[in-house]
Amino acid sequence: EPEVTQTPSHQVTQMGQEVILRCVPISNHLYFYWYRQILGQKVEFLVSFYNNEISEKSEIFDDQFSVERPDGSNFTLKIRSTKLEDSAMYFCASQKLLGGSTGELFFGEGSRLTVL
């Protein structure tokens, strides 16, 4: 069964350093997302991406964050200068179609980011 894959599974970084989290969405999906979950808490929307541009972003997704789909398969989240409060589990998700009969998100296993 196709799945969303994420790397790394866990990254530890120093405050102020740049971090890139990578995701390979399911190949025939068109919509891509990043969500984050601070330890055991709510799952929060960060950004959605379609047709090589951001569709929507939350207030969390400030200028320190960026997303990119550099080739036909990878979808990356970059945090330019990490802060302590960026420590969280980051989930990539993909979606085949918006609405209609297929609307569910398929999530990766997550990348745990620890900022020291």
Place this chain on the structure above:
Amino acid sequence: AQSVAQPEDQVNVAEGNPLTVKCTYSVSGNPYLFWYVQYPNRGLQFLLKYITGDNLVKGSYGFEAEFNKSQTSFHLKKPSALVSDSALYFCAAPIYNFNKFYFGSGTKLNVKP
């Protein structure tokens, strides 16, 4: 504003007993509602969804959910709980055109042998 609420942080149930995990919604228009499960140290897995049609929706692992418009609820149920059902459960609703999902705060289900 679209939102979902999960009033219980934790639900405890004995194996073999029926379980219910509650979710209420506040959405404009026709609600689309989803349930996801998160096992420890794993990503979220889709369980089931309500888009339209029958109010009782059947999903993965023997779970089902009942859409109740008058009570604005979408409770997750299972007739007989398993220890392996112990996990974190999230109710979710898409915002506007499915471009963004709003997740509830999550309910931790503990099934004791």
